[in-house]
Amino acid sequence: MEAAAAAPSPHGGPRAAAGGAPARGLGRHEYAVLALTFASYAAFHASRKPPSIVKAVLSAEWAPFSGARGPHRLGELDVAFLSAYALAMFAAGHLADRADLRRLLGAAMLASGAACAALGAAYFLDVHTLAFFAAAQVASGVVQSAGWPCVVAVMGNWFGHASKRGTIMGVWNSHTSVGNIAGSVLAAAVLEFGWGWSFLVPAFVIAALGVVVLVFLVAHPSEAGLEVQAMEVEMNGDGGEEVELLGEDKKEAQANEDDELEMEMGSQLPRAIGFLEAWRLPGVAPFAFCLFFSKLVAYTFLYWLPFYIRNNAVAGQFLSHKASGILSTVFDIGGVLGGISAGFLSDAIGARAVTSVLFLFLSIPALIVYRTYGSISMHHNIGLMFLSGYFVNGPYSLITTAVATDLGTQDAIKGNSRALATVSAIIDGTGSVGAALGPLLTGYISTRGWNSVFLMLIVSISLGILFLIRLAKDEIVTKLSTRS
Numbered sequence: 001m002e003a004a005a006a007a008p009s010p011h012g013g014p015r016a017a018a019g020g021a022p023a024r025g026l027g028r029h030e031y032a033v034l035a036l037t038f039a040s041y042a043a044f045h046a047s048r049k050p051p052s053i054v055k056a057v058l059s060a061e062w063a064p065f066s067g068a069r070g071p072h073r074l075g076e077l078d079v080a081f082l083s084a085y086a087l088a089m090f091a092a093g094h095l096a097d098r099a100d101l102r103r104l105l106g107a108a109m110l111a112s113g114a115a116c117a118a119l120g121a122a123y124f125l126d127v128h129t130l131a132f133f134a135a136a137q138v139a140s141g142v143v144q145s146a147g148w149p150c151v152v153a154v155m156g157n158w159f160g161h162a163s164k165r166g167t168i169m170g171v172w173n174s175h176t177s178v179g180n181i182a183g184s185v186l187a188a189a190v191l192e193f194g195w196g197w198s199f200l201v202p203a204f205v206i207a208a209l210g211v212v213v214l215v216f217l218v219a220h221p222s223e224a225g226l227e228v229q230a231m232e233v234e235m236n237g238d239g240g241e242e243v244e245l246l247g248e249d250k251k252e253a254q255a256n257e258d259d260e261l262e263m264e265m266g267s268q269l270p271r272a273i274g275f276l277e278a279w280r281l282p283g284v285a286p287f288a289f290c291l292f293f294s295k296l297v298a299y300t301f302l303y304w305l306p307f308y309i310r311n312n313a314v315a316g317q318f319l320s321h322k323a324s325g326i327l328s329t330v331f332d333i334g335g336v337l338g339g340i341s342a343g344f345l346s347d348a349i350g351a352r353a354v355t356s357v358l359f360l361f362l363s364i365p366a367l368i369v370y371r372t373y374g375s376i377s378m379h380h381n382i383g384l385m386f387l388s389g390y391f392v393n394g395p396y397s398l399i400t401t402a403v404a405t406d407l408g409t410q411d412a413i414k415g416n417s418r419a420l421a422t423v424s425a426i427i428d429g430t431g432s433v434g435a436a437l438g439p440l441l442t443g444y445i446s447t448r449g450w451n452s453v454f455l456m457l458i459v460s461i462s463l464g465i466l467f468l469i470r471l472a473k474d475e476i477v478t479k480l481s482t483r484s
Contacts, residue, residue, distance in 0.1 A: 029224050033158050036217050037151040038175045040105060043206040044147045045179025046186065047116045047140075050202060051077065052303045053187035053325040054195040056310040062195075063128045073130060075443015078303050080134045082436030084141030086429055089148070093425020096149035101219035105154075108146035109210025115140035116203035123196025145429075152401070152424040157220045169401035170343020177332035177339065177393060180302060184332070188325030278422045286467045287403050290356065291431030293464030294396045297363075297457045299435035301331055301392065304442050308450065315377045330382050334389025339397030341390070351479065352403050353471035356395040360465045363391035364458050371454045395464075400428055434460075 055074055058065040065073050096104060118136045121127075159168055186205070187198035218224045279285060310324040319327065338359070346355040370384040438460070445452045 029218055029221070030158055032216070033154060033218065034172060036213060037154055038172055038178075039209055040109060040213055041147060041151050042175040042179035042182060043109065043202075043209045044112065044144055045176055046183030047112055047202040047206045048081075048144070048302070049180055049183025050116070050119070050187040050198045051081075051137075052306050052328075053184060053191065053321075054198050055304070055307045056321050056324065057191065057195050059307075064130045071443045071446055073443075074307075075440045077130075077133055077137055078439035078443070079436045081137035081141040082299065082432060082439065084138040085145050086141075086432035086436055088142045088145035089425050089429030089432055092145040093149040093422045093429065096146065096153050096425070097422050101150050101154055102213065102217045104146055105150040105217065106210045106214035108143050108150070109206050109213060111143035112140060112147070113203045113205075113207030113210065115143060116199050116206065120196040120199030120203060123194055123199075145432075148400075148428050149422075149425045154217070154219050155401075156424075168343075170340045170346075170397060173339050173343070173397040173401040174336040176397065177335040177389075180332040180335075181329040184306070184325050184329045188322045191322055191325070278426055281423065283403075283406075283471060284423060284426060286471055287353075287356075287399050288427045288430035290360075290464045290467040291396070291399045291427055292434035293460040293467075294360065294392075294399065294434070295431035296434035296438035296460045298335075298392055298396045300438035300442050300453070300457060301389070303439040304446070304453075305331055308446075309381075312375060312450065314375055314381050327381070327385075330385045331389035332393075334386035335393030335397070338390035338392070338394035342394035342398040343402055346398060346402060349479075351472070351475040352398060352406065353468045354475050356398055356403075357465055357468050357472045359391050359394035359398075360461050360468075363388065363394075364461055366391045367454055367457055367461075371451070396431075400424075400431065403427070 051074075059070040059074060060066060065077075115136055118139075119133065122132060122136075127133075155169070155172065183202050186201050190197040190201055305328040306321075306325045309319060309327055310321060311318075342355055342359055345358075346352045349355065366384070366388045370388045374381045374384045438457075441456060442453050445456060
């Protein structure tokens with residue numbers, strides 16, 4: 001096949017020549033995309049974990065976070081990052097639908113590394129000014145907001161039409177928990193050398209991976225010269241990938257059409273969807289507001305679980321800072337399996353809202369049991385924390401990945417792939433507002449007792465369920481009507 005003329009990719013990057021790309025090339029690139037986007041967002045989450053790991057140290061010995069108002073200020077520091085992240089997310093999604101995804105993602109990772117390193121530098125420079133910490137957190141939130149729309153858009157470009165999208169996205173979205181685990185272990189491992197190192201090590205990791213992304217990421221099949229009809233990747237019954245490529249008998253016709261395709265490419269690319277238009281898409285608002293409460297709960301654990309473990313005895317003994325940070329990873333391990341299970345179940349029954357409601361509902365007794373019996377022994381604590389992470393992170397993972405991709409490529413927008421980043425940013429941005437609120441409230445409510453914090457979490461889960469009740473009912477009615 002003669003090399004096709006280069007044409008711009010749908011996301012601003014140059015389109016590579018398509019000369020003789022073999023069918024097996026798509027599989028190779030897909031694995032690379034999965035690995036790079038997985039590692040990239042795991043690094044984002046790893047760089048967010050140090051504040052939770054060092055909380056107990058800061059509250060004990062580092063002004064302005066020590067003293068009676070220490071938990072309040074630590075909560076305010078969390079909200080500085082998360083509110084900036086949430087507000088910037090909406091603009092980041094809009095930008096990702098128009099920018100070169102590889103360059104935007106790589107730049108965001110390098111900038112995130114710099115912001116994380118700035119927080120670590122406060123230890124070595126003996127900085128005790130609250131404004132410095134808040135400014136660094138705001139900067140970190142702004143640059144990290146570009147990460148999620150980029151990786152979801154890249155995944156949508158390659159896997160947007162996969163029939164087992166929920167399972168693929170469920171496995172892929174374990175990067176959140178894997179990143180949390182890696183960040184917790186890295187930050188806790190070097191904490192004894194000074195809390196500044198807990199920031200510098202994750203900062204180096206995300207910056208190094210940012211360079212790898214800039215060099216190797218292929219954001220769209222067309223950038224690798226892969227001519228895939230309708231960019232569809234269908235999963236067959238045996239779990240293998242069936243890729244429909246242009247056949248050998250179409251070579252000559254394709255070569256004749258290349259020049260015309262190049263000229264028409266700009267006008268044929270789907271237009272980027274508007275912000276308000278994306279909000280009006282079916283299902284976007286209910287899932288966005290459900291994620292508001294789901295992320296409120298998940299991020300409360302993300303930022304406060306090590307502090308909670310450190311200040312609540314297990315079997316009559318208080319754990320060290322390092323042990324508390326490492327033990328908190330059990331919640332994320334449960335979250336990995338919860339996200340995969342939610343994706344698999346939603347594919348099996350074909351009902352995303354029903355699956356989300358089921359996991360949210362079961363997370364309520366899981367949290368009650370963990371709070372009540374988690375302090376009896378280490379075995380109880382680990383088992384119940386794992387169960388809590390399993391049910392809390394299941395719907396969070398499902399909504400931010402498979403559901404966002406479903407909604408961003410639905411029939412209402414005729415498969416417009418350039419809407420995906422905007423829809424994903426709306427859903428995750430709304431969720432991130434809840435993520436900012438949860439840790440802030442916890443900083444104030446925890447001074448009245450942890451029972452009050454768990455009550456807040458249970459009320460939040462209940463409200464999240466309410467937003468999906470109608471969609472879940474519609475899914476059930478649809479399933480029943482198709483069977484009758």
